[in-house]
Amino acid sequence: MRRVSGRTDRVVVVGAGLGGLACALHLAGAGRQVTVLEREAVPGGRAGRLSVSGYEFDTGPTVLTMPDLIAEPLEAVGERLTDWLELHRLDPAYRAHYPDGSTLDVVTEPERMAEEVARVCGPSEADGYRRFVEYARRLWQVERADFVERNLDSPTDLLTANLLRLLSMGAFGRLQAKVDQFFADPRTRRAFSFQAMYAGLAPRDALAIYAVIAYLDSVAGVYFPRGGVHAVPKALAGAAEKHGVQIRYGTTVTRVETSAGRAVAVRTGDGERIPADVVVLNPDMPVARRDLLPPERQRPLRYSPSCVVLHIGSTQEYGRIAHHNLHFGRTWEAAFDEVIRDGRLMSDPSLLVTNPSRMDPSLAPAGRQTYYVLAPVPNLAAGRDLDWRGGLGERYAAELVEVLEARGYKGFGAGVEVSHVVTPADWADQGMAAGTPFAAAHTFSQTGPFRPGNLHSTLDNVVFVGSGTQPGVGVPMVLISGKLAAQRVTGRAT
Numbered sequence: 001m002r003r004v005s006g007r008t009d010r011v012v013v014v015g016a017g018l019g020g021l022a023c024a025l026h027l028a029g030a031g032r033q034v035t036v037l038e039r040e041a042v043p044g045g046r047a048g049r050l051s052v053s054g055y056e057f058d059t060g061p062t063v064l065t066m067p068d069l070i071a072e073p074l075e076a077v078g079e080r081l082t083d084w085l086e087l088h089r090l091d092p093a094y095r096a097h098y099p100d101g102s103t104l105d106v107v108t109e110p111e112r113m114a115e116e117v118a119r120v121c122g123p124s125e126a127d128g129y130r131r132f133v134e135y136a137r138r139l140w141q142v143e144r145a146d147f148v149e150r151n152l153d154s155p156t157d158l159l160t161a162n163l164l165r166l167l168s169m170g171a172f173g174r175l176q177a178k179v180d181q182f183f184a185d186p187r188t189r190r191a192f193s194f195q196a197m198y199a200g201l202a203p204r205d206a207l208a209i210y211a212v213i214a215y216l217d218s219v220a221g222v223y224f225p226r227g228g229v230h231a232v233p234k235a236l237a238g239a240a241e242k243h244g245v246q247i248r249y250g251t252t253v254t255r256v257e258t259s260a261g262r263a264v265a266v267r268t269g270d271g272e273r274i275p276a277d278v279v280v281l282n283p284d285m286p287v288a289r290r291d292l293l294p295p296e297r298q299r300p301l302r303y304s305p306s307c308v309v310l311h312i313g314s315t316q317e318y319g320r321i322a323h324h325n326l327h328f329g330r331t332w333e334a335a336f337d338e339v340i341r342d343g344r345l346m347s348d349p350s351l352l353v354t355n356p357s358r359m360d361p362s363l364a365p366a367g368r369q370t371y372y373v374l375a376p377v378p379n380l381a382a383g384r385d386l387d388w389r390g391g392l393g394e395r396y397a398a399e400l401v402e403v404l405e406a407r408g409y410k411g412f413g414a415g416v417e418v419s420h421v422v423t424p425a426d427w428a429d430q431g432m433a434a435g436t437p438f439a440a441a442h443t444f445s446q447t448g449p450f451r452p453g454n455l456h457s458t459l460d461n462v463v464f465v466g467s468g469t470q471p472g473v474g475v476p477m478v479l480i481s482g483k484l485a486a487q488r489v490t491g492r493a494t
Contacts, residue, residue, distance in 0.1 A: 015282025017045025022482025029076030044233035055313035084235035093222035095322035136215035176203035200304025200441025202336035285468030304438035313418030380435035388425035
């Protein structure tokens with residue numbers, strides 16, 4: 001494994017996102033002097049917090065899996081997860097709503113889930129579900145150590161016995177084809193393949209290795225922290241400060257100062273120079289390279305779709321929904337084509353609706369509810385004709401409210417007290433390449449050792465962390481990226 005050369009005593013981490021905080025904790029546990037510089041007033045990066053008129057909203061991820069990956073950086077400094085976070089396992093993890101009016105509760109206990117699948121889709125489909133669980137569980141076991149939680153410097157690093165196991169499992173075929181081997185009903189096929197959108201691809205184009213996302217989502221368990229997902233970076237930041245990490249909020253880094261092929265300091269917006277033996281960059285990787293480092297030719301990347309998010313504070317409450325709700329449109333293949341290939345808005349949207357205040361009433365005023373509505377849309381590179389800065393966001397938000405009302409959320413529009421709309425233009429303004437919070441798509445050429453590496457090729461003490469580098473997108477992967485970045489500094493597993 002390549003590692004940072006020279007002294008590594010003083011580390012400056014730019015950005016207090018989940019990856020940066022995880023890295024800081026691992027480094028603090030390894031005895032490094034760590035300073036974290038964060039431009040916002042709170043930690044979290046994309047997992048931030050929006051407070052409006054007594055309503056509290058998570059600004060980024062709302063689905064939380066693999067809490068053991070939150071425990072790891074805490075354990076690096078001798079802390080216990082249960083002392084910092086109150087986690088509740090969601091039951092169901094999701095409720096899937098289909099155009100024919102049927103619903104399927106995604107339960108993260110395989111036998112109960114098999115019963116639910118049998119109830120909705122029949123006993124043969126339940127048998128397929130059981131086989132899928134065993135396949136996806138084995139896939140995760142084979143992938144995790146060699147290909148996910150490991151720094152990969154070249155394709156030859158893939159040459160392990162587990163590569164042969166993945167080949168024998170058909171893991172490098174296409175996700176939809178693999179899912180279809182287990183399921184025949186369009187409803188279950190959608191429920192266990194929609195996660196490809198997280199990887200930036202249609203299920204028919206994504207590799208079957210990404211069936212592990214469905215495993216983590218629908219089998220391993222989905223959790224909700226009291227206080228919302230933003231409670232996770234708050235906990236990591238609190239533990240880091242307890243163990244000597246200095247976190248400076250409201251501090252914008254404008255560039256990394258370099259000399260003789262090394263980073264020597266970072267410069268802040270108020271002119272301060274902060275010396276460093278190592279610089280870890282947590283901003284979106286292409287933007288960090290462009291804005292903070294010396295000019296270089298960047299490899300062209302294919303980006304994931306973006307999303308429009310509606311943060312809604314409402315007087316309305318709905319009894320037939322769960323915490324997380326998947327509302328599938330009638331179209332399936334066409335929806336992916338519209339967003340990814342054609343750069344158009346979905347004509348029949350599939351939506352994620354999260355209602356966190358049903359689990360934690362403190363997130364809304366008394367008698368009120370919070371809703372988080374996510375609609376996949378083209379990124380700015382694919383959707384060049386979509387004028388998000390010309391009022392399209394508000395118009396599309398109004399359309400989505402109409403869609404929700406047609407799908408059973410009666411009076412949704414009339415109940416809105418607070419509405420905040422986030423579009424690809426807003427993601428771009430926050431420093432995300434192509435206006436997407438989901439970074440580079442997980443195509444074959446942007447996966448594993450082919451994904452942009454976390455150690456700079458010419459500045460040998462600059463390390464990257466976050467979804468733009470290895471292993472990739474999603475809260476679990478970003479937390480792992482923090483551990484991998486720390487290993488580049490310390491030269492050992494943490």
